[in-house]
Amino acid sequence: MLRALDIRDLLIIDHLELAFQPGLNVLTGETGAGKSILLDSLGFVLGWRGRAELVRQGAAQGEVIAEFDLGADHPAHAILQEAGLPGGEELVLRRVNTADGRKTAWVNDRRCSGEVLRRLSETLVELHGQHDDRGLLNPRGHRALLDAFASISGLLAQTRTAWGAVAKARKTVQATRAALEAVRAEEEFLRHAVAELDKLDPQVGEDETLDAQRRQMQQAERIRGDIARAYALLSEGAEPSLGEAQRWLEGVEGGDDSGLTAPLSALSRAMVELGEAQDGVQRVLEGLEFNPGDLEDCEARLFEIRALARKYGVQPDELAAHADLLRGKLAALDAGDRDLSDQEAALAQADADYQSLADQLSAARRDNADALDQAVMAELAPLKMERAVFKTLIEPAEAGPEGCDAVAFTVATNPGAPSGPLNKIASGGELSRFLLALKVCLRGDDQSKTLIFDEIDRGVGGATADAVGRRLKSLATSGQVLVVTHSPQVAAQGGFHWRVQKRVAEGITLSEVVPLDTENRVDEIARMVSGDTITPEARAAARALLAS
Secondary structure (H helix, E strand, O other): OOOEEEEEEOOOOEEEEEEOOEEEEEEEEOOOHHHHHHHHHHHHHOOOOOOOOOEOOOOOOEEEEEEEOOOOOOOOOHHHHHHOOOOOOOEEEEEEEEEOEEEEEOOOOOOOOHHHHHHHHHHHEEEEOOOOOOOOOOOOHHHHHHEEEEEEEEHHHHHHHHHHHHHHHHHHHHHHHHHHHHHOOOOOHHHHHHHHHHHOOOOOHHHHHHHHHHHHHHHHHHHHHHHHHHHHHHHHHHHHHHHHHHHHHHOEEEEOOOOOOHHHHHHEEEEEEEEHHHHHHHHHHHHOOOHHHHHHHHHHHHHHHHHHHHHHHOHHHHHHHHHHHHHHHHOOOOOOOOHHHHHHHHHHHHHHHHHHHHHHHHHHHHHHHHHHHHHHHHHHHOOOOOOOEEEEEEEEEEOOOEEEEEEEEEEOOOOOOOOOOHHHHOOOOHHHHHHHHHHHHHHOOOOOOOEEEOOOOOOOOOOHHHHHHHHHHHHHHOEEEEOOOOOOOHHHOOOOOEEEEEEEEEEEEEEEEOOOOHHHHHHHHHHHHOOOOOOOHHHHHHHHHHHH
């Protein structure tokens, strides 16, 4: 509920403080007195887009403060929490507009954006008028209004959940298809590469081992000839010469002091060392023996491993892991077809579940559309529009989280006349009554918003205006309604009455709002009945209206 509105230095308002009440609040006054300025000021603090220049001439800035009472379950609490703003039972909105056009907003003394104000406003205030495109005249909101009338929030929630499941399943299928298509594009390459790598079967560390073996065999090939020649000399020349020399010396040794004992001992030792040298060289030769074909095989495999490593852009030791990676892609391709089939089946099931709920939603809307049409028609009769036809049109639409229906409220002002959108078919007075009838039927149990009707009674009078006033009063029974009106019949139904008027102070025209007591209400309603000159008859008519 809107509890208070404080306006400073906006347009022709220097300072106004208004304290609103539950029930029907009525604002009256002559044309041009400033009633629309009040709505502009309220729209400004709520973040609505309106006039570009609001600051009163000569003032540095304009300011509006709006105070609202919030119930414990008011939807504004969720917005405050999401925006990180302080909450509570009281909500204070403040917005400042400087003379150079800068705008700054606060919520409960915390800075916030205009977008947050607009989101809050959708939960706080509902404006209805002949030129309002935010409320009942906006076809984009008609489906939500029908759903609220039908009380199908549970089915609607199920449908949204089912739509989410469809979207998730569709995303999974699309991702799997994309992945499979990417793999299929290289399937031929993968199969060739895996076959090539499997045939070679490279092992980790094999490149290093083969390279060492190759070097060893190449080195052996170079030195073996020299060692063999040395072995031949040791075996064929040295030993016979040493043996013959030893025999000659032993033959001439004749005594103990011949001087040959030491040389003979040396020759004996040389013969032993020579034998050991021969054995050692022989062992080396045997170790250097290899099949020349082994070197060719070693080099061929080493070169093949390195060629494949260059081909696939990896290190030789990484070839085995790369082969495993390619095998994994092939396995994923084979398994992906099975996964895709399962995912497509899950998508089909999710879509069938969604369609079933969407069909139930459509049926519920059609059933309740008839009930809404009858309810609105019943409200139109007392508003002197018994010949008008109201019809809720439901047509197929693209599937979405709230079903497959497009909903639009249409009217025909007379039987047989073509029907069409509310704001294109009805005249000003007719449109006001259609909107009021709709609001009466759609109000339901939602009393969280302050309803504002801006001259919704324009173009009607007499008994029709009285019927309008009584319905506005009915809407305000358990909530708050603000009405800007020129109709005495509507004004008389108000529980609280303010007069908007102009005054001139020091040559400057200003707008002010005056709360009216019982006698002043009589005079104001009499003025609305008779004009500037208030006659006794007009006062009597005013009292009669108030008494009724």
